[in-house]
Amino acid sequence: MRISHIVDNLNRGGLERVVIDLAKAQSAAGHDCQVICLYDAGSLAGELAGTGVPVIACGKRDGIDLRAIRRLRRALSAQRTDVLHSHNGIPHYHAVAAALGLGVRCVVNTRHGMGAGIRASRRDWLVKQSMRLTDAAVAVSEAAGEKLVESGVVSRGKLRIVPNGIHTGPFRERDHDARRRLVQSLGLAPATRLVGFVGRLNWAKNLETMVAAFARVRARHDDVALVIAGEGEERSSIEAAIAQEGIGDCTFLLGDRADVPQLLPAFTLFAMSSISEGYSIALLEACASALPIVATDVGGNAEIVADGVNGLVVPARDPVAFANALETILSDTARAAEMGRAGRAWLLSNATFEVMSARYMDVYANKGA
Numbered sequence: 001m002r003i004s005h006i007v008d009n010l011n012r013g014g015l016e017r018v019v020i021d022l023a024k025a026q027s028a029a030g031h032d033c034q035v036i037c038l039y040d041a042g043s044l045a046g047e048l049a050g051t052g053v054p055v056i057a058c059g060k061r062d063g064i065d066l067r068a069i070r071r072l073r074r075a076l077s078a079q080r081t082d083v084l085h086s087h088n089g090i091p092h093y094h095a096v097a098a099a100l101g102l103g104v105r106c107v108v109n110t111r112h113g114m115g116a117g118i119r120a121s122r123r124d125w126l127v128k129q130s131m132r133l134t135d136a137a138v139a140v141s142e143a144a145g146e147k148l149v150e151s152g153v154v155s156r157g158k159l160r161i162v163p164n165g166i167h168t169g170p171f172r173e174r175d176h177d178a179r180r181r182l183v184q185s186l187g188l189a190p191a192t193r194l195v196g197f198v199g200r201l202n203w204a205k206n207l208e209t210m211v212a213a214f215a216r217v218r219a220r221h222d223d224v225a226l227v228i229a230g231e232g233e234e235r236s237s238i239e240a241a242i243a244q245e246g247i248g249d250c251t252f253l254l255g256d257r258a259d260v261p262q263l264l265p266a267f268t269l270f271a272m273s274s275i276s277e278g279y280s281i282a283l284l285e286a287c288a289s290a291l292p293i294v295a296t297d298v299g300g301n302a303e304i305v306a307d308g309v310n311g312l313v314v315p316a317r318d319p320v321a322f323a324n325a326l327e328t329i330l331s332d333t334a335r336a337a338e339m340g341r342a343g344r345a346w347l348l349s350n351a352t353f354e355v356m357s358a359r360y361m362d363v364y365a366n367k368g369a
Contacts, residue, residue: 001026001031001032001082001083001364002031002032002033002079002080002081002082002083003023003026003031003032003033003034003081003082003083003085003364004033004034004035004036004075004076004079004081004083004084004085004095005019005022005023005033005034005035005036005085005086005087006035006036006038006072006084006085006086006087006091006092006094006095007019007035007036007037007038007086007087007088007091008037008038008039008087008088008090008091009037009038009039009040009041009042009045009057010035010037010041010042010043010044010045010047010048010055011042011043011044012043012044012200012256013200014112014164014199014280014281014282015087015088015112016042016044017044017166017281018087018112018164018281018356019035019087020035020044020047020048021166021167021353021357022357022360023035023048023051023053024048024051024053025353025357026357026361027051027052027053028051032079033052033053034053034054034055034056034075034079035048035053035054035055035056036055036056036058036072036075036076036095037055037056037057037058038058038060038068038072038090038091038094039057039058039059039060040057040059041055041057045057056071056075058071058072058075059071060094068094069094069097069098070098072094072095072098073098073099073102076095076098076099076102076104077102081099081102081104082104082105082106083104083105083106083108083364084096084099084104084106084107084108085108085109085110085360085364086107086108086109086110087109087110087112088109088110088111088112088113089109089111089123089124089127090123090127092109092127092130092134093126093127093129093130095107096130096133096134097130105367106135106136106364106367107133107134107135107136108134108135108136108137108138108360108363108364109130109131109134109136109137109138110138110139110140110162111137111138111139111140111144111148111153111278112140112164112278112279113144113204113276113277113278113299114143114144114147114276114277114278114298114299127153128152128153131153131154131155131158134158135158135367136158136160136363136367137153137154137158137159137160138159138160138161138162138360138363139154139159139160139161139162139278140161140162140163140164140278140279140300141161141163141278141279141299141300141303142161142300142303143299143300143302143303144278144279144299144300145159145161160363162356162359162360162363163279163300163303163350163351163356164278164279164280164281164284164351164356165284165351165352165353165354165355165356165357166281166284166285166288166347166351166352166353167352167353168288168347168348168352168353170261171261171264171265171285171288171289172261172262172265172289173265173289173290173340173344174264174265174267174268174289174290174291174337174340175265175266178262178265178266179193179194179265179266179267179268181266182194182227182263182266183225183266186225186227186252188225188250189223191223192223192224192225193223193224193225193268193330194224194225194226194227194266194267194268195214195217195224195225195226195227195267195268195269195271195326195330196226196227196228196229196263196264196266196267196268196269196270196271196291197210197226197227197228197229197230197270197271197272197273197282198229198230198257198260198263198264198270198282198285198286199229199230199272199280199282200230200231200232201228201230201231201232201233201234201235201238202232202233202234203234203275204274204275204276204277205232205234205272205273205274206273206274206275206296206316206317207228207234207238207241207273208237208238208241209273209296209316209317209318209319209322210226210228210271210273210322211226211238211241211242211245211247211251212241212245212319212323213273213319213320213322213323213326214226214245214247214251214271214323214326215245215246215247216319216320216323217323217326217327217330218247218250220327221327221330224250224268224330225250225251225252226247226250226251226252227251227252227254227267228251228252228253228254229254229255229256229257229260229263230254230255230256230257231255231256235253238253239253260285261285261289264285264286264288264289264291265289267286267289267291268291268330268336269291269292269293269294269326269329269330269336270282270283270286270289270291270292270293270294270311271293271294271295271322271326272293272294272295272296272301273296273316273322274295274296274298274299274301274316275296275298275316275317276298276299277296277298277299277300277301278299278300279299279300279303279304280295280299280300280301280304283295283301283304283305284304284347284351286343287304287310287343287344287346287347287351288344288347289340289344290337290340290341290343290344291340291343292310292311292329292335292336292337292339292340292343293305293310293311293312293339293343294311294312294314294322294325294326294329295311295312295313295314296313296314296315296316296322297313297314297315297316298316301313304351305343306342306346309339309342309343309346310339310340310342310343310346311329311339311343312325312328312329
């Protein structure tokens, strides 16, 4: 097959990780694969160098940019694309427009988040219209799929559920030695326990709730610290929340990290305070690292974290409930270890990259049927 993936860009994030891994695997399996970035190539594009997967940047500018659409069309035409696989809404309607008349056999769109629904705007109208020329609309969780159908974006007949999956090889189980090394590098006492988060610092992660919850935990336990790895536009707001709570001496913003598989085993538990989430790669990576999890009950989180089994699920925007869940896990090391093992076992059976990749190839081969 000749497969084109169309994305905004390849900056660091869960969507981008899925696309890079899919493109690598599809190319290695003998398919002619390319990634087309609507805007710039992005910071992770170099990962595809030397793999035989070209990355093409269309350089889209704000507003309607016909030059970017022409570049996209040339890339599809030059490859003689069989399968057009777009990721999220804006790349999708640009790709559908660019592909008109090119004879693309199968058009697939994956929505990697919960989606905003259909509003009275040109962009949302374009997304909905482009779905008429789409063979399969993929949601990454049952919750996201139901929202897409209910909002009128997707007909139920075109909807497919393909949960995200990850390569498990790089991830090691929770490791006390790794924790001690990280604790030492942060200048903390050797016995300090670490509440950890990895992800983009954006509105959807609602890290102010996590900060407020952690402040309540810290007021009762002086042997715990909060570690936040990631970068994003909400960094200054998070720094302000940390300062307001007076926990700057035990809260660490590590910035963007390329060593997440090595970082995760150092955490005592993983925390996710999102108010919107599709099917979190970060939660899957936490499972792979055998970490007990506290997550909010939004999107596909409860499809990954079974409450009371591999973690605790709490309401969104509720720092008191979040703090209580953190303390529950921190107070029972045996139960925490059992939760971590349960999460890793579930992941290995249900959410590996191999499972996800096979499901996508089935969608392609059957034209969404």
